[in-house]
Amino acid sequence: MRRVREEFLRHREASVLVVALGLGLYFMSVTDVFLSAANLVNISQAMAPAAIVACGTVLLLVSGEIDLSVGVVAALAPFMMHYAIDFWGVPAIPAILLALLTGTLIGFGNGFVTVVLRVPSFVTTLGTLYFVTGVVLTTSHAYPAEIPGPVDGAIGAWLGAADWAHLGWALVIVVFLHVVLTRTRWGLHTVAVGGNPLGAAEAGVRTARIKIGNFMIAGTLGAFAGLIEAFRIHTIDPNIGGGTGLMFTAVSAAVIGGTALAGGSGTIVGGALGALVLAVLQNGMNLIGISANPYFLILGLAILVSMIANVYLTRLRRAGRT
Amino acid sequence: MTPVLQMERVAKRFGAVTALREVNLNLAAGEVLGLIGDNGAGKSTLVKLLCGFHQPDSGHILLDGEEVTLKSVRQARALGIDIVYQDLALINELSVYHNMFLGREHVGFARLLSNRRMRGLAREHLDAMGVRIPSVDVEVAKLSGGQRQAIAVARSVYSRSRILLLDEPLAAMGAKEGALILDLVRDLKARGEVSIVIIAHNYAQILDVCDRVNLLQHGTITFDKPTAETSLQELTDLVVAEYRKARTRGGSP
Numbered sequence: 001m002r003r004v005r006e007e008f009l010r011h012r013e014a015s016v017l018v019v020a021l022g023l024g025l026y027f028m029s030v031t032d033v034f035l036s037a038a039n040l041v042n043i044s045q046a047m048a049p050a051a052i053v054a055c056g057t058v059l060l061l062v063s064g065e066i067d068l069s070v071g072v073v074a075a076l077a078p079f080m081m082h083y084a085i086d087f088w089g090v091p092a093i094p095a096i097l098l099a100l101l102t103g104t105l106i107g108f109g110n111g112f113v114t115v116v117l118r119v120p121s122f123v124t125t126l127g128t129l130y131f132v133t134g135v136v137l138t139t140s141h142a143y144p145a146e147i148p149g150p151v152d153g154a155i156g157a158w159l160g161a162a163d164w165a166h167l168g169w170a171l172v173i174v175v176f177l178h179v180v181l182t183r184t185r186w187g188l189h190t191v192a193v194g195g196n197p198l199g200a201a202e203a204g205v206r207t208a209r210i211k212i213g214n215f216m217i218a219g220t221l222g223a224f225a226g227l228i229e230a231f232r233i234h235t236i237d238p239n240i241g242g243g244t245g246l247m248f249t250a251v252s253a254a255v256i257g258g259t260a261l262a263g264g265s266g267t268i269v270g271g272a273l274g275a276l277v278l279a280v281l282q283n284g285m286n287l288i289g290i291s292a293n294p295y296f297l298i299l300g301l302a303i304l305v306s307m308i309a310n311v312y313l314t315r316l317r318r319a320g321r322t
Numbered sequence: 323m324t325p326v327l328q329m330e331r332v333a334k335r336f337g338a339v340t341a342l343r344e345v346n347l348n349l350a351a352g353e354v355l356g357l358i359g360d361n362g363a364g365k366s367t368l369v370k371l372l373c374g375f376h377q378p379d380s381g382h383i384l385l386d387g388e389e390v391t392l393k394s395v396r397q398a399r400a401l402g403i404d405i406v407y408q409d410l411a412l413i414n415e416l417s418v419y420h421n422m423f424l425g426r427e428h429v430g431f432a433r434l435l436s437n438r439r440m441r442g443l444a445r446e447h448l449d450a451m452g453v454r455i456p457s458v459d460v461e462v463a464k465l466s467g468g469q470r471q472a473i474a475v476a477r478s479v480y481s482r483s484r485i486l487l488l489d490e491p492l493a494a495m496g497a498k499e500g501a502l503i504l505d506l507v508r509d510l511k512a513r514g515e516v517s518i519v520i521i522a523h524n525y526a527q528i529l530d531v532c533d534r535v536n537l538l539q540h541g542t543i544t545f546d547k548p549t550a551e552t553s554l555q556e557l558t559d560l561v562v563a564e565y566r567k568a569r570t571r572g573g574s575p
Binding site: 179183184185188189191192194195196199200202203204205264265 | 395396399407411412413414415416420424425426427429433434435437
């Protein structure tokens with residue numbers, strides 16, 4: 001029994017996958033619609049933005065920081081594309097790059113204030129969260145805009161309007177960043193910085209660069225998630241990202257996937273699977289006609305159980321000294 | 323022969339507090355020097371000057387007979403002077419071999435980490451140094467204090483450090499664990515590639531492993547003898563005498 005428990009804790013991703021599959025099997029058995037192509041597209045589209053943002057969140061949490069502003073960066077990015085094309089006459093592709101770059105720059109700002117000015121990232125990004133919300137609402141007058149003509153076609157389809165575009169992008173980003181976190185210097189240094197900042201600096205890791213870089217990755221991913229959402233719903237809406245909704249979903253996904261908020265441990269795949277569990281849960285409950293309210297009950301419990309497991313795992317590791 | 327490391331009339335003050343008054347210290351090639359002294363005598367300040375963390379107000383630091391200015395820990399390390407802290411140096415969440423290569427990893431195809439290569443080199447190097455751990459794949463968090471310290475020392479030696487500063491390597495360590503570190507120091511001495519300064523409280527252990535002992539009192543070195551010419555009794559007497567003096571001074575109105 002003890003062994004089973006330890007194995008479960010050691011392979012957190014596998015256990016999250018089991019939960020996702022279990023939920024899937026359950027919903028399959030109670031409703032035929034669940035496995036229909038249209039519904040699988042729904043699930044993938046619900047999962048993808050959360051999974052993409054969760055990737056950045058995992059990198060940041062592992063390096064010991066957090067970004068509360070990713071969700072509103074997702075709202076700003078499509079507007080930047082809209083302003084660039086419709087007001088400033090920028091061509092389609094550069095406008096999209098500009099929208100992504102906005103996220104990168106906001107990430108850089110968050111990183112700079114956190115690392116160089118030494119403001120805790122929770123506070124830095126809380127400020128950014130409200131500031132960027134203000135920018136979105138003021139410049140858009142809180143009204144949605146239409147997708148600009150030059151990107152409303154093939155580009156839009158590639159970037160989220162097509163059925164499986166969301167899943168494709170999410171898979172590419174998850175696989176790429178998984179390799180970055182587990183098999184590159186950048187990933188190793190990210191873990192080192194989060195695990196022991198002083199020790200990492202002593203060993204010659206450029207801790208400021210790693211942290212700021214991860215903020216920039218998180219910001220860029222937030223912007224990208226916003227763009228694909230805008231193309232999917234075919235509207236540039238100030239409510240994309242749902243204010244703090246997308247951000248909290250991403251943090252939940254990361255935590256359910258086994259990432260410790262204290263830094264030093266976590267996996268990209270875990271975060272993506274966490275996003276999958278949440279998407280399947282919400283979708284399935286919709287299908288079988290349960291109101292959305294108990295979803296939060298289950299989400300809350302899932303987060304608490306995951307965190308308790310995390311703390312327990314850490315204690316197990318420390319006790320595992322031989 | 324020129325000492326590898328010398329301090330000449332080095333002084334350091336922090337505001338109104340004089341941490342080091344005038345320190346003259348010599349470290350010969352391949353030598354193990356024990357630095358003892360009461361709390362507040364200036365031991366850590368001295369070490370922090372040598373590893374580049376602080377800079378002296380006056381006096382000189384000489385490396386191979388040539389004056390050097392140690393502006394940062396990184397620069398001191400580049401010159402081959404490395405400090406090994408007891409617990410700060412390693413990353414608990416990473417494996418032993420990743421810790422060994424942290425900051426100078428081997429990469430291969432597409433700049434991906436060459437884990438197999440680093441694993442092999444780490445195992446080879448730790449075996450050569452006689453450091454025994456279950457596997458280089460285990461997370462450092464699972465190792466004992468002594469094993470972690472040994473890995474920190476091994477890492478430093480591997481990065482071609484010539485002068486190792488061990489700051490209280492035996493503090494908070496059991497006798498068995500301490501013996502592990504002392505064995506490692508003896509091995510290093512036998513190989514003769516590095517010179518070592520050990521800061522310690524336990525005089526018996528110092529006498530056991532060091533070639534020479536320096537006593538630091540009130541910011542200056544007041545005693546300097548080869549271990550063969552001194553004894554535990556003499557060192558204890560020196561420190562007790564100082565303690566008595568301090569008590570009379572503190573006790574008189």
